[in-house]
Amino acid sequence: MVNIDNEVIGNYSRKDYIKHAIKEEKCLVVKENNFIVGFLIFHTNFFEHAFISLLIVSPKERRKGHATSLIQYFISILPTYKIFSSTNQSNIRMQKVFSANGFIRSGIIENLDDGDxxxxxxxxK
Known part of the structure; x- marks a missing residue:
């Protein structure tokens, strides 16, 4: 999973974050041919709702429905009524994933990433 993240962002800066999510059982994976090809990390303390904090699919495995599989499974097991997530304005691909899975735009936060x-x-649910 850390290698997939590195493949996407170009570094291992979230290694400890990913390991912590696994330890806390706040991580779902999707496999193809017994290899992890994507994962979803979440928490359930976003104003008492669930929040998908990270959704990553290996670039070689994209456009095969893996992100949708992770999202739909998460929705099916979720203990809260609402699910939130976010992406940068520049991440058009993720915006399309959210839209295709029924998410609607709920707001915007400035100044997390300069100019994005x-x-x-x-x-x-």
Missing amino acids: PEIIYFIT
């Missing part, structure tokens, strides 16, 4: 606002999305 964070768009908040949500969906209800």
Whole structure:
């Protein structure tokens, strides 16, 4: 999983974050041919709702429905009524994933990444 993340962002800066999510059982994976090809990290303390904090699919495995599989499974097991997530305004690919899975735009946060606002999305079960 750390290698997939590195493949996407170009470094291992989230290694400890990923390991912690696994330890806390806040991580779902999708496999193909017994290899992990993507993962979703979440928490359930975003104003008492769930939040998908990281959704990564290996670039070689994209456009095969893996992100949708992770999202739909997460929705099916979720203990909260609403799910939130976010992506940068520049991340058009992730915005399309959210839209295709029924998420709607809920707001924007400025100043997290200079010149690239964070768009908040949500969906209800």
